Amino acid sequence: MGDGDRIILDELAKSVLEMDEDLAQEAAQRAIEAAIDPQTAIAEGLSKGMEAAGVKYEEEEYFVPELLLCSDAMYAGLAVLRPHIRQDGDKKGRAVIGVVEGDTHDIGKNLVKLFMETYGFEMIDLGRDVPIEKFIETVRDNDVQVVCMSTLMTTTMASMKSVIKRLKEEGLRDKVKVVIGGAPISQAFAAHIGADAYSTTATEAPFTANGLIASAS
Numbered sequence: 068m069g070d071g072d073r074i075i076l077d078e079l080a081k082s083v084l085e086m087d088e089d090l091a092q093e094a095a096q097r098a099i100e101a102a103i104d105p106q107t108a109i110a111e112g113l114s115k116g117m118e119a120a121g122v123k124y125e126e127e128e129y130f131v132p133e134l135l136l137c138s139d140a141m142y143a144g145l146a147v148l149r150p151h152i153r154q155d156g157d158k159k160g161r162a163v164i165g166v167v168e169g170d171t172h173d174i175g176k177n178l179v180k181l182f183m184e185t186y187g188f189e190m191i192d193l194g195r196d197v198p199i200e201k202f203i204e205t206v207r208d209n210d211v212q213v214v215c216m217s218t219l220m221t222t223t224m225a226s227m228k229s230v231i232k233r234l235k236e237e238g239l240r241d242k243v244k245v246v247i248g249g250a251p252i253s254q255a256f257a258a259h260i261g262a263d264a265y266s267t268t269a270t271e272a273p274f275t276a277n278g279l280i281a282s283a284s
């Protein structure tokens with residue numbers, strides 16, 4: 068990647084961190100003109116800005132209103148980049164995605180959904196703060212191969228375990244692969260609750276899901 072591309076990616080990150088919707092749109096447009104892969108612009112630009120905003124929140128320099136303005140800037144940039152994402156031709160399968168009960172953080176989930184769709188997955192999006200039984204019903208009533216669960220809070224991680232437990236009780240666990248993610252999630256936690264995989268980034272998620280489906284068939 069050239070210096071020019073790096074400057075654009077930094078500008079995308081800065082636009083989010085500085086809550087600047089206009090700059091986010093301009094920088095996204097510049098990324099398109101410079102032929103930067105839109106997914107790279109999202110992962111290495113906009114997402115990095117949101118991560119940096121998270122650090123400021125933890126340092127108590129930003130509070131909830133600032134974070135919401137940062138996410139507005141991120142979505143403004145996303146709207147420009149999204150139509151330019153190259154859609155992978157073949158269908159990979161169908162997946163359900165949601166943020167587990169008690170948690171309303173959905174920025175990461177929305178990125179995972181976008182990258183999964185781009186890769187060829189048909190996504191059923193249950194949104195955020197999704198009741199455990201909603202995941203179960205959706206798996207029961209639809210032909211889905213993958214369940215993706217997201218959480219950003221340590222206090223709601225247990226809901227993931229409950230969903231897997233309920234899938235087992237309903238005889239649905241073997242029907243699907245379960246992929247989990249979100250900042251507090253680790254390999255050890257995934258293994259502990261009986262998930263099939265975890266992934267730290269949205270870009271990686273579709274490859275992880277696809278790998279699981281391929282190895283099962």
Ligand code: B12
Binds near residue numbers: 120138179218248
């Ligand atoms: C933005 C933010 C908010 C926004 C959320 C806006 C929204 N619509 O999502 C607002 C301001 C509303 C908010 C509210 C709250 N927040 Co908040 N928030 C954050 C913050 C700063 C950033 C999260 C974020 O969006 N990151 C950017 C995205 C792109 O990254 P990501 O979500 O991690 O997702 C990436 C990966 O994790 C992965 N991924 C995510 N999901 C999945 C799923 C799958 C299947 C896969 C494969 C991958 C994957 O892919 C993504 C992209 O690569 C974090 C701190 C932090 N540094 O994470 C705190 C944080 C998560 N919040 C926290 C808290 C406590 C709250 C509140 C309770 C605050 C309050 N007192 O009101 C409320 C929550 C209310 C509720 N019940 O949900 C705590 C949680 C602490 C804990 N218990 O663990 C954190 C960690 C801050 C802190 N250190 O205290 N928050």
